[in-house]
Amino acid sequence: MFDLYWTTxxxxxxxxxxxxxxxxxxxxxxxxxxxxxxxxxSTIAAAQGGExxxxxxxxxxxxxxxxxxxRNMNIVFTPYGWEWRIKHGELSAALLxxxxxxxxxxxxxxxxxxVVILLWLPLAGLLALLFPPTLHPTWLEVxxxxxxxxxxxxxxTMFLWLLGMVTFWTTRVSALYELYFACELLLxxxxxxxxxxxxxxxxxAWFLPFQWTFGFPIEALVGQLTPHELLxxxxxxxxxxxxxxxxxxxxxxxxxxxxxxxxx
Amino acid sequence: xxxxxxxxxxxxxxxxxxxxxxxxxxxxxxxSAVALTVGLVGLSLVxxxxxxxxxxxRAELLAVMGVHILMGGLIGALIQPNxxxxxxxxxxxxxxxxxxxxxDAQALISVREIRLWRLVDVLVxxxxxxxxLVQLGETLQLLALFAFGLAxxxxxxxxxxxxxxxxxxxxxxxxxxxxxxxFEGIYAAGRWPxxxxxxWLQGLLTFVxxxxxxxxxxxxxxxxxxxxxxxxxxxxxxxLLFLLARLVWRTGLRRYGGASA
Numbered sequence: 001m002f003d004l005y006w007t008t009x010x011x012x013x014x015x016x017x018x019x020x021x022x023x024x025x026x027x028x029x030x031x032x033x034x035x036x037x038x039x040x041x042s043t044i045a046a047a048q049g050g051e052x053x054x055x056x057x058x059x060x061x062x063x064x065x066x067x068x069x070x071r072n073m074n075i076v077f078t079p080y081g082w083e084w085r086i087k088h089g090e091l092s093a094a095l096l097x098x099x100x101x102x103x104x105x106x107x108x109x110x111x112x113x114x115v116v117i118l119l120w121l122p123l124a125g126l127l128a129l130l131f132p133p134t135l136h137p138t139w140l141e142v143x144x145x146x147x148x149x150x151x152x153x154x155x156x157t158m159f160l161w162l163l164g165m166v167t168f169w170t171t172r173v174s175a176l177y178e179l180y181f182a183c184e185l186l187l188x189x190x191x192x193x194x195x196x197x198x199x200x201x202x203x204x205a206w207f208l209p210f211q212w213t214f215g216f217p218i219e220a221l222v223g224q225l226t227p228h229e230l231l232x233x234x235x236x237x238x239x240x241x242x243x244x245x246x247x248x249x250x251x252x253x254x255x256x257x258x259x260x261x262x263x264x
Numbered sequence: 265x266x267x268x269x270x271x272x273x274x275x276x277x278x279x280x281x282x283x284x285x286x287x288x289x290x291x292x293x294x295x296s297a298v299a300l301t302v303g304l305v306g307l308s309l310v311x312x313x314x315x316x317x318x319x320x321x322r323a324e325l326l327a328v329m330g331v332h333i334l335m336g337g338l339i340g341a342l343i344q345p346n347x348x349x350x351x352x353x354x355x356x357x358x359x360x361x362x363x364x365x366x367x368d369a370q371a372l373i374s375v376r377e378i379r380l381w382r383l384v385d386v387l388v389x390x391x392x393x394x395x396x397l398v399q400l401g402e403t404l405q406l407l408a409l410f411a412f413g414l415a416x417x418x419x420x421x422x423x424x425x426x427x428x429x430x431x432x433x434x435x436x437x438x439x440x441x442x443x444x445x446x447f448e449g450i451y452a453a454g455r456w457p458x459x460x461x462x463x464w465l466q467g468l469l470t471f472v473x474x475x476x477x478x479x480x481x482x483x484x485x486x487x488x489x490x491x492x493x494x495x496x497x498x499x500x501x502x503x504l505l506f507l508l509a510r511l512v513w514r515t516g517l518r519r520y521g522g523a524s525a
Binding site (some may be wrong): 022025026028029030031032033035036040043044047048051052053130175176178179182185186191192196197255 | 294295298301302305306309310312314316318319371442443445446448449452453456457460461462464465502515
């Protein structure tokens, strides 16, 4: 199993290193979004006498620069790809292999992430020059962050797999996806740090996996979380990975049975 | 044959084609509704913490959002699909079929495609704009309305010219699909008045990607912030950018090899 992961991840690294420019264009297109949020909230913080919801313009800069890395860690096999997978028989080939196709996705995208992190570093440097961040992480925070981005990656892999597998039953899925992504955008800490949401929305977010994939990893590095909160966050990530994994197994079994019925 | 009549017929056929797929209307409506909700929630979050952003009140920012959605609908329905098809044609060599026709090639490539259902966003944008204007409680003068229309038209011409220049780059580097992402990312910046951005970004949004003229200036016309010199500048720039786009297109066309070459 280790061999499978190692080889797939290495293949991904080599493939993606060939498409450096395409990868870069994609990343540059992506940074417009956090810059917009950053500018809007920095303007408001400045107008409110230096801070809003505990964030100074420098803290916002730190938040949204780290955001760009976490956003990249959140990119996994897209649910839109499932239709293609099923229609083009890709899945049939994957089913013939002796291991669960989930392993392949996890390994491939994990390998890709190493390329992404490498390409991200100069971009982060540039952003830090343009928007000076206030960032003084402790060693514990750095360690938790490095673990949490992979936790985020795994949670999102599970949940987008779940979403993608809806395609086993119907292909009219775009509306559902849009709705899911909208909820995710609002309740994950992607649009604004969780501290800026109204109390009821924060409470709602507690029962959902979203904030553990986005807000938590960022706050682990830039926020003022206590060691207790940091460990609690990691525990919540583990919990959601397990919940996601369980659901994936359940839906996958039902879905594959259905897939066989369609093809046979 | 007049170019306008040609455009009319192309758009009519394109629209008829799209009308076959009614379900896409509902999907688009759903998509627009989700996007609008996210936009409104974003706006309320901002005003949950403050009463104005860089001198713009809530209703005024709602008006900016309305223009942004409206213009986004126009771009998505009329400009972008044509440019994507042009990119594909240059890559495949099928632009030949356009060049052998006895009309101006630029006119032809600009009217071949329409995504009818994206026009839903034009309606949504108008509704949002209407609500914003009621909230502002200003009586609209005919002059302001005229200035708004003119600014909007200038903005559309600028975005069209910008897209044509971008697409013409395909004559040299073939692969420009990634630019769409880039454009959409930058266009999203127009959701807020460009005045709030740092100076270097304002320059970029005004003179490189003309988002400022496409969204902020028309919104200024409706919220009584526009002076006539800005409007005049918009007209001049729209004309210049259009001429530049034509020049780049023609230079690029000379490099085009064709399918059989």
